[in-house]
Amino acid sequence: xxxxxxxxxxxxxxxPTIIDRPDPVVWSRADDPEIxxxxxxxxVQRQGALDAGRVDACLEEVHRxxxxxxxxxxxxxxxxxxxxxxxxxxxxxxxxxxxxxxxEYSGAIELAREILGSDVxxxxxxxxxxxxxAGGAFYWHSDFETWHAEDGMPRPRACSASLALTRNEVYNGxxxxxxxxxxxxxxxxxxxxxxxYEESLVSTAPTIGVPSxxxxxxxxxxxxxxxLTGGAGSMTMFDCNTLHASGGNISPVPRANxxxxxxxxxxxxxxxFAGTPRRPDFLARR
Amino acid sequence: xxxxxxxxxxxxxxxPTIIDRPDPVVWSRADDPEIxxxxxxxxVQRQGALDAGRVDACLEEVHRxxxxxxxxxxxxxxxxxxxxxxxxxxxxxxxxxxxxxxxEYSGAIELAREILGSDVxxxxxxxxxxxxxAGGAFYWHSDFETWHAEDGMPRPRACSASLALTRNEVYNGxxxxxxxxxxxxxxxxxxxxxxxYEESLVSTAPTIGVPSxxxxxxxxxxxxxxxLTGGAGSMTMFDCNTLHASGGNISPVPRANxxxxxxxxxxxxxxxFAGTPRRPDFLARR
Numbered sequence: 001x002x003x004x005x006x007x008x009x010x011x012x013x014x015x016p017t018i019i020d021r022p023d024p025v026v027w028s029r030a031d032d033p034e035i036x037x038x039x040x041x042x043x044v045q046r047q048g049a050l051d052a053g054r055v056d057a058c059l060e061e062v063h064r065x066x067x068x069x070x071x072x073x074x075x076x077x078x079x080x081x082x083x084x085x086x087x088x089x090x091x092x093x094x095x096x097x098x099x100x101x102x103x104e105y106s107g108a109i110e111l112a113r114e115i116l117g118s119d120v121x122x123x124x125x126x127x128x129x130x131x132x133x134a135g136g137a138f139y140w141h142s143d144f145e146t147w148h149a150e151d152g153m154p155r156p157r158a159c160s161a162s163l164a165l166t167r168n169e170v171y172n173g174x175x176x177x178x179x180x181x182x183x184x185x186x187x188x189x190x191x192x193x194x195x196x197y198e199e200s201l202v203s204t205a206p207t208i209g210v211p212s213x214x215x216x217x218x219x220x221x222x223x224x225x226x227x228l229t230g231g232a233g234s235m236t237m238f239d240c241n242t243l244h245a246s247g248g249n250i251s252p253v254p255r256a257n258x259x260x261x262x263x264x265x266x267x268x269x270x271x272x273f274a275g276t277p278r279r280p281d282f283l284a285r286r
Numbered sequence: 287x288x289x290x291x292x293x294x295x296x297x298x299x300x301x302p303t304i305i306d307r308p309d310p311v312v313w314s315r316a317d318d319p320e321i322x323x324x325x326x327x328x329x330v331q332r333q334g335a336l337d338a339g340r341v342d343a344c345l346e347e348v349h350r351x352x353x354x355x356x357x358x359x360x361x362x363x364x365x366x367x368x369x370x371x372x373x374x375x376x377x378x379x380x381x382x383x384x385x386x387x388x389x390e391y392s393g394a395i396e397l398a399r400e401i402l403g404s405d406v407x408x409x410x411x412x413x414x415x416x417x418x419x420a421g422g423a424f425y426w427h428s429d430f431e432t433w434h435a436e437d438g439m440p441r442p443r444a445c446s447a448s449l450a451l452t453r454n455e456v457y458n459g460x461x462x463x464x465x466x467x468x469x470x471x472x473x474x475x476x477x478x479x480x481x482x483y484e485e486s487l488v489s490t491a492p493t494i495g496v497p498s499x500x501x502x503x504x505x506x507x508x509x510x511x512x513x514l515t516g517g518a519g520s521m522t523m524f525d526c527n528t529l530h531a532s533g534g535n536i537s538p539v540p541r542a543n544x545x546x547x548x549x550x551x552x553x554x555x556x557x558x559f560a561g562t563p564r565r566p567d568f569l570a571r572r
């Protein structure tokens with residue numbers, strides 16, 4: 001029996017390295033300027049993907065679901081450590097028809113199909129709410145690294161749409177992307193504990209699935225860092241393997257977004273490459 | 287015996303309010319454009335106040351003093367919670383001739399004299415070092431509120447120079463100021479514990495000497511928020527009563543600055559208005 005070779009080895013116990021991504025970033029033959037930018041920088045932004053009415057309706061859903069007593073202990077609703085404040089609501093495209101309609105309206109699905117060169121399905125969706133004054137940071141990471149290791153996503157043939165429900169200013173914890181880093185795979189060190197996601201979802205300083213400071217600094221020097229600001233209703237589509245983060249938010253301006261991950265139907269999940277049990281469905285639909 | 291009236295009552299046990307500042311911001315008759323901007327916005331910036339040689343020499347002092355084993359337990363050297371990394375070095379103008387010379391070269395002393403309309407002395411000095419990847423935030427506050435309550439500074443006749451030793455980008459935790467807020471005094475709630483400074487110096491979420499979220503949001507709506515970026519060697523002079531903060535820093539770019547507070551010689555410290563014992567000399571020179 002031949003063993004399949006894993007092109008994206010990570011969670012290594014040896015010294016991790018940065019490897020070139022063997023797969024393309026754009027999987028179709030599309031080459032309009034937006035797709036060319038996506039291929040080069042790993043993301044594109046569109047202003048006004050949602051109108052004000054849809055933005056407001058989605059925001060009301062945060063409050064409705066967050067205050068819903070039947071969801072008080074629901075594992076898909078993640079709250080800030082030491083508080084009842086909602087940090088993320090997973091499966092929001094299932095829990096909320098309002099959000100589902102907004103995603104369909106935004107054009108994200110068509111763009112994802114064009115990038116991934118196939119039909120797509122929702123691998124994960126969530127509504128993130130980072131309150132003013134105390135919103136925590138999300139440290140530097142590649143989403144694909146985690147999805148490969150912990151969810152068995154074979155290849156980086158997925159992309160994420162972030163639909164802004166509040167304006168993103170430089171000072172309220174906007175998305176920061178190192179443009180071009182989607183072309184590498186940054187191995188991460190360390191074995192994956194079981195059910196690590198329970199910790200990583202609420203932690204602002206994760207320790208697993210995190211590139212080394214040396215690698216982050218090296219890629220910053222060569223690629224720089226884009227701070228993605230934009231109005232409420234704007235959309236950012238970014239490659240699943242782009243190195244990104246978002247800072248904390250002590251400004252009075254909250255930050256909320258709908259986050260939808262599209263995976264190619266030709267990139268079905270296998271067993272987690274870290275050898276750990278499958279994570280819950282709301283983190284990785286199959 | 288007549289009791290003196292305190293124009294800046296704070297640390298109240300009733301509901302705090304925002305009051306108009308009864309004192310001027312600029313205490314001299316100077317009215318050049320820079321002074322006019324200071325009076326209106328509560329701060330001014332100058333690029334190139336320090337040359338590259340002086341910037342490098344000051345940075346070396348952080349490493350020299352931080353690594354000095356005789357200062358390992360020195361109370362003037364504040365380290366990050368749970369780590370040996372230096373966060374602040376107080377009395378740096380005394381501990382380091384290199385820093386003292388740089389401050390004299392920068393023009394900060396002359397500018398402070400012009401603003402305060404008198405001779406000045408150093409109320410406090412420190413070198414702040416916010417490392418990349420993990421630098422903590424400083425929450426919204428007015429320096430004068432603390433210096434009045436905990437150090438007995440009678441009136442807001444002081445100003446602070448921040449000399450940048452690294453470039454300040456929007457993403458590495460730069461100073462954020464609400465321009466114009468120096469014209470108000472934002473009362474804070476709560477009694478002051480003894481030796482509270484031991485906690486507040488290392489905490490990223492202080493609870494005393496902190497305006498209410500409602501007041502911060504109100505002043506943000508009326509005054510907005512300036513993010514103060516600039517090159518290494520740039521200087522920011524700001525009024526002691528300006529509402530300001532700085533975010534965390536998960537970027538790979540460290541942030542360091544020399545911070546010198548000038549107080550008017552006509553504004554000598556009295557007993558702390560909070561009724562607490564005097565704080566150590568390195569926090570408030572008399």
